[in-house]
Amino acid sequence: MHPFDKAIQLTQTQDHGFIGATSPDYANMVGPFGGIICAVMLNSVLGHPERIGDPVALTVNFAGPVPDGAFDIETRNTRTNRSTQHWNMQMNSGGQICVSASAIFAIRRDTWSVSEKTALANPPSPETLPREDLTMRPAWVHSYDLRFVKGGLPGVFEGKVQDDSETVVWIKDEPFRPLDFTSLAALSDCFYPRILIRRHKIVACGTVSLTTYFHTDAAALAKQADRYVLGTARALNFSNSYCDQNAEIWSDSGELLASSHQIVYYRE
Amino acid sequence: MHPFDKAIQLTQTQDHGFIGATSPDYANMVGPFGGIICAVMLNSVLGHPERIGDPVALTVNFAGPVPDGAFDIETRNTRTNRSTQHWNMQMNSGGQICVSASAIFAIRRDTWSVSEKTALANPPSPETLPREDLTMRPAWVHSYDLRFVKGGLPGVFEGKVQDDSETVVWIKDEPFRPLDFTSLAALSDCFYPRILIRRHKIVACGTVSLTTYFHTDAAALAKQADRYVLGTARALNFSNSYCDQNAEIWSDSGELLASSHQIVYYRE
Numbered sequence: 001m002h003p004f005d006k007a008i009q010l011t012q013t014q015d016h017g018f019i020g021a022t023s024p025d026y027a028n029m030v031g032p033f034g035g036i037i038c039a040v041m042l043n044s045v046l047g048h049p050e051r052i053g054d055p056v057a058l059t060v061n062f063a064g065p066v067p068d069g070a071f072d073i074e075t076r077n078t079r080t081n082r083s084t085q086h087w088n089m090q091m092n093s094g095g096q097i098c099v100s101a102s103a104i105f106a107i108r109r110d111t112w113s114v115s116e117k118t119a120l121a122n123p124p125s126p127e128t129l130p131r132e133d134l135t136m137r138p139a140w141v142h143s144y145d146l147r148f149v150k151g152g153l154p155g156v157f158e159g160k161v162q163d164d165s166e167t168v169v170w171i172k173d174e175p176f177r178p179l180d181f182t183s184l185a186a187l188s189d190c191f192y193p194r195i196l197i198r199r200h201k202i203v204a205c206g207t208v209s210l211t212t213y214f215h216t217d218a219a220a221l222a223k224q225a226d227r228y229v230l231g232t233a234r235a236l237n238f239s240n241s242y243c244d245q246n247a248e249i250w251s252d253s254g255e256l257l258a259s260s261h262q263i264v265y266y267r268e
Numbered sequence: 269m270h271p272f273d274k275a276i277q278l279t280q281t282q283d284h285g286f287i288g289a290t291s292p293d294y295a296n297m298v299g300p301f302g303g304i305i306c307a308v309m310l311n312s313v314l315g316h317p318e319r320i321g322d323p324v325a326l327t328v329n330f331a332g333p334v335p336d337g338a339f340d341i342e343t344r345n346t347r348t349n350r351s352t353q354h355w356n357m358q359m360n361s362g363g364q365i366c367v368s369a370s371a372i373f374a375i376r377r378d379t380w381s382v383s384e385k386t387a388l389a390n391p392p393s394p395e396t397l398p399r400e401d402l403t404m405r406p407a408w409v410h411s412y413d414l415r416f417v418k419g420g421l422p423g424v425f426e427g428k429v430q431d432d433s434e435t436v437v438w439i440k441d442e443p444f445r446p447l448d449f450t451s452l453a454a455l456s457d458c459f460y461p462r463i464l465i466r467r468h469k470i471v472a473c474g475t476v477s478l479t480t481y482f483h484t485d486a487a488a489l490a491k492q493a494d495r496y497v498l499g500t501a502r503a504l505n506f507s508n509s510y511c512d513q514n515a516e517i518w519s520d521s522g523e524l525l526a527s528s529h530q531i532v533y534y535r536e
Contacts, residue, residue, distance in 0.1 A: 056476065056477075056510055056531060057329075057476065057477040057531050059327045059329075059370065059477070059479060061325075061327075061354055061370055061372060063346055063347040063349075063354040064347055064349060078331055078358070078365045078368050079331040079332055079364065079365050081331075081332060083509075084476065084533070086329055086331040086365075086368060088356070088368060090346070096347065097346045097347050097354075100346050100354060100356060100370060102327065102329055102368060102370065102477075104329060104476055104477055104531070106476075106509065106510065106533075108507075108508040108509045108510065109508060109509045109535075109536075110508060111508055111509050111534065111535070111536050112467065112506065112536065113506055113507045113508055114429075114466075114505075114506050115504070115505050115506075115507075116432055116433060116462075116466070116502065116503045116504055116505060116506065117504040117505065161382075164384055165384060194384075198382075198384070199380065208324065208325065208352065208372055208374075209324075209325040209327070209370075209372055209479075211327060211477075211479045211529060213510075213512050213529070213531045215504075215505045215507045215510070215512070216507070217508065234384065235384045236383070236384055236385040236483075236516070236524060236527050237382075237383050237384060237385065237483045237524045237527070238380065238381055238382050238383075238384065239376075239381045239383075239483045239484070239524075240376040240377060240378060240379055240381055240485065241351075241374065241376045241377045241379050242324055242374065242376065242481075242483070244481050244483070244527055246514070246527075248504070256504060256505045256507075259504050259505070259512055259514075259529075261479060261481070261527075261529045263324060263325045263372070263481045265352070265374075266379065267377075267379070268377075268379050268380065
């Protein structure tokens with residue numbers, strides 16, 4: 001079994017809840033990588049017997065640290081309409097609510113479609129770029145193959161403020177794994193915190209809330225298979241302990257697969 | 269009492285829930301304007317006796333139509349940390365869950381701050397632009413003074429597809445009202461659906477999920493008072509029944525007050 005599938009594996013309990021456990025392959029500095037939590041929360045809906053359609057929106061609120069080890073998830077269908085379905089999810093561990101989340105699933109129809117934003121023109125191909133050096137990186141980074149076109153972490157945190165926080169990076173699961181909605185949800189959080197890139201300074205920080213919109217369907221994801229996707233991320237604003245991040249995940253043929261937004265706490 | 273304050277007014281029940289009612293001043297074509305629902309959901313936290321700090325993030329999932337008349341809101345504090353607080357809210361009406369939402373509140377600290385994106389340079393001042401013609405507009409539009417710099421609804425829905433869906437608009441509550449977090453939450457949804465602007469065609473559509481990040485504090489909102497704010501909105505993608513919208517609300521002195529993201533259903 002791929003380490004990602006192991007990390008998001010859930011066992012259904014008698015009351016339509018789920019139990020799972022954190023995985024050392026996706027550990028961050030403290031607790032698990034936020035992206036794997038997003039994937040787990042989404043997977044609890046995907047595995048629910050009442051689920052219809054594919055994910056359209058996922059919001060994950062990181063209420064507190066997720067302790068290493070077992071957790072349970074309560075997954076509740078709040079409303080089912082003709083083509084849409086609303087879900088609330090809650091992860092409990094150590095006697096507390098660690099994560100609360102919501103998702104909207106839908107049966108999409110074939111309609112007028114157009115991408116208003118177009119993909120970055122002619123980025124250098126991933127094969128011409130070095131894989132990111134993994135020295136001093138937490139475990140989860142080892143579970144991705146990251147090839148930065150621009151905006152990686154600075155080599156030295158010398159405190160010189162950069163003009164912008166923009167990142168462009170080719171991303172693949174490591175080892176390679178065909179893309180699906182759960183791995184796309186995880187990818188949406190695999191950018192380093194904008195505050196570190198912008199300031200070249202180690203600042204305590206963490207995602208507080210993340211929302212991902214899925215612009216694609218299972219067929220397009222299957223077509224992408226296990227090839228690199230192109231990720232972009234930047235901030236609009238850093239203000240008194242909170243900054244945002246706006247990210248996009250593009251297929252290697254220039255289709256927008258997901259857009260993702262988050263608000264991040266930083267200490268100083 | 270200002271019509272907005274009347275529309276978001278809630279009465280606390282014995283079990284820390286709230287009751288309220290829809291207002292004809294903020295009616296949309298079917299049911300209430302989404303922005304007023306956002307404001308009401310946020311107001312249920314602002315009015316909760318356990319609340320600490322100011323709003324940082326608000327996500328509102330529109331599960332189904334909100335019937336005209338009375339509703340109740342269950343507002344639950346899922347976790348309180350030292351400086352952050354997580355909330356889940358649910359609006360019930362007509363025996364169903366109509367809206368589910370979450371919010372994160374925080375006590376902000378004075379830290380390194382910078383706006384990475386800058387405000388639009390030298391937009392024409394609102395006083396030089398006509399107020400939008402209200403002919404055929406639903407009630408809620410009459411509750412705003414909208415002055416379009418670009419990207420209003422087309423005068424004729426002749427079906428000619430526009431190159432982009434970008435809107436730039438000066439906005440004020442009508443009658444004027446000093447800006448606060450609730451009215452900022454409502455403003456974040458006062459852009460017309462991108463699908464109508466892009467396609468010049470009437471298409472059935474509606475917001476499914478909306479997330480707003482607040483980049484400001486009560487002092488900056490008080491400074492803005494009741495002057496016009498500048499709103500911008502555009503879509504990244506329209507694909508098989510769903511499109512997104514990314515909006516920003518700027519103070520008239522060029523500070524980012526809020527950024528807001530939504531995913532919108534469209535029928536064809």
